[in-house]
Amino acid sequence: MNCVKRSISLLVAMCMFGGCSLNVIAAQKYENAQDTYAKEMVGVYLSGTDYETLEGVSLSEAVNLYDLESGAKYGSEYIAFYDESIVGLLYVANNEGEFYSSWRNGPFEGLQRLVKDSSEFAIGFTDEDGVVAYSNNTIYNMYSGEEICKNTDFYKSIESDKVYPVYDSLCEYAVTEDAELSSDIYNLNNGVQTTSVGIEDIILDVTPVANETYNNQGLCWAAAIAAKYNYTIDLDDDNESPYVTASQVRTAAAQETGNNYTAGTPKFITAGLKHYGLLHSYMYNTMNATEIYRELYWKNPILMDLFTSTGTGHTVLLCGIKFLSSNTAKYYIADSDYTKNGLVEVYVNSSVFGNGDEFVYVSDMLPSNYGMLSSKWGGTYSYKFES
Known part of the structure; x- marks a missing residue:
């Protein structure tokens, strides 16, 4: 059974996400401009939450995001952790030298299980199930961990990796709110x-x-x-x-x-x-x-x-x-x-x-x-x- 199919409705039903831009000229200052942008955005999205100081918060390296039908890579996801628990998912896209992002709060029990089991996985898109995790020729629901489809060996171009917290000194990226605003x-x-x-x-x-x-x-x-x-x-x-x-x-x-x-x-x-x-x-x-x-x-x-x-x-x-x-x-x-x-x-x-x-x-x-x-x-x- 082909569990990945594209429907015309996808062209109309396009989802949302996020709108700040950071010019890639920042690469002159940082070794990896996208990773730096991701750290800054974690500070932004967690501001006003229980994690706003970013103490105990860490971030994975970029996880490749694929169109699971064509195998084409079209973006990156970063997984944010508090201790060992996933607290959010940050999507980052690069368009003509500018970064844009969006954020979804956790929990993501499916992703959490793959991380805990040290499984190699990638993240990808299907029009039937949205954004899913792909590991060992199997597609999983990122939220519940439910197995969606097995033996999907036609995704041979997908590169999977183990995911774990890498950037764990994020406190400098914490965002504090202005006491009074002039606007x-x-x-x-x-x-x-x-x-x-x-x-x-x-x-x-x-x-x-x-x-x-x-x-x-x-x-x-x-x-x-x-x-x-x-x-x-x-x-x-x-x-x-x-x-x-x-x-x-x-x-x-x-x-x-x-x-x-x-x-x-x-x-x-x-x-x-x-x-x-x-x-x-x-x-x-x-x-x-x-x-x-x-x-x-x-x-x-x-x-x-x-x-x-x-x-x-x-x-x-x-x-x-x-x-x-x-x-x-x-x-x-x-x-x-x-x-x-x-x-x-x-x-x-x-x-x-x-x-x-x-x-x-x-x-x-x-x-x-x-x-x-x-x-x-x-x-x-x-x-x-x-x-």
């Missing part, structure tokens, strides 16, 4: 913050909804609407409506438009929002940090369309923001292709705080020939509260 984010016009106090982090308790397919097209846009609607149910103690799925949202959008061919376009997204009572506004461009913060303050997660330079797209739900300094932050994103271990974290710098600026979003779910390394916000969807 345009204060200009909220709603009395939420003033320049005399720090900026409160906002991370909404949103549960990602799984992506599905319909007629070989991904329903990431419908999954994002479902996650948004399900969150509003949780906010209302008197609302006993059942949670909805991506397929149910697609059906609702089809009913609203009278067109059963539903795709992630403004027409169908706004129809889906309307059906579930999520009054919306649509802006074809990037929201700035002030607008994002205001929406999240009013407990309003934001749908974002992301597009590659070739026009391929993916929709995710922005659910939180945590400021690290006056011009850097972490975004928290519900992505329908990552429904385990909560929200995906994305580092952003000041370049994304203005209207129209680029927000790069990379994903370890994406084979290199469709590399989503130059994504821009195609649109943002929100809804206005009735006065």
Whole structure:
């Protein structure tokens, strides 16, 4: 049985991840610029957690990331440990001399077992099971350790290695938060913050909804609407409506438009929002940090369309923001292709705080020939509260 197949839906259902850039010119200062970038990003992603001092935190060397169908390498993963336990997975991609990253929190029981057993393994992508571990001709679920497929000897080009903590002196990369921040984010016009106090982090308790397919097209846009609607149910103690799925949202959008061919376009997204009572506004461009913060303050997660330079797209739900300094932050994103271990974290710098600026979003779910390394916000969807 061929357990690795590619579907057209992958082109639509592309996942999210992270957006800081570090020019490779840093290689003039460091022997390995990517490893240095990875250490810096571990400090960023663990800031504000129980591990923020990085004491006891270590990092593996880069683990090759493969498209398991073609055998092509298209990125690197770094495994972060606290003592011997895996606390997170850092994906790093290099695009034209700049590094980009994303972070997923642990636990990863499947990876933990392979590390403990001193097994040689690589990490790779399949469209049926997402990002998986590959060891000894067998594919494993990284989260549960479940054996997915055996005797996959057609992956002869995959190079596996033992993985263990290597970089164990990371304290110098710890990130401490500013006590007070001076930023345009204060200009909220709603009395939420003033320049005399720090900026409160906002991370909404949103549960990602799984992506599905319909007629070989991904329903990431419908999954994002479902996650948004399900969150509003949780906010209302008197609302006993059942949670909805991506397929149910697609059906609702089809009913609203009278067109059963539903795709992630403004027409169908706004129809889906309307059906579930999520009054919306649509802006074809990037929201700035002030607008994002205001929406999240009013407990309003934001749908974002992301597009590659070739026009391929993916929709995710922005659910939180945590400021690290006056011009850097972490975004928290519900992505329908990552429904385990909560929200995906994305580092952003000041370049994304203005209207129209680029927000790069990379994903370890994406084979290199469709590399989503130059994504821009195609649109943002929100809804206005009735006065």
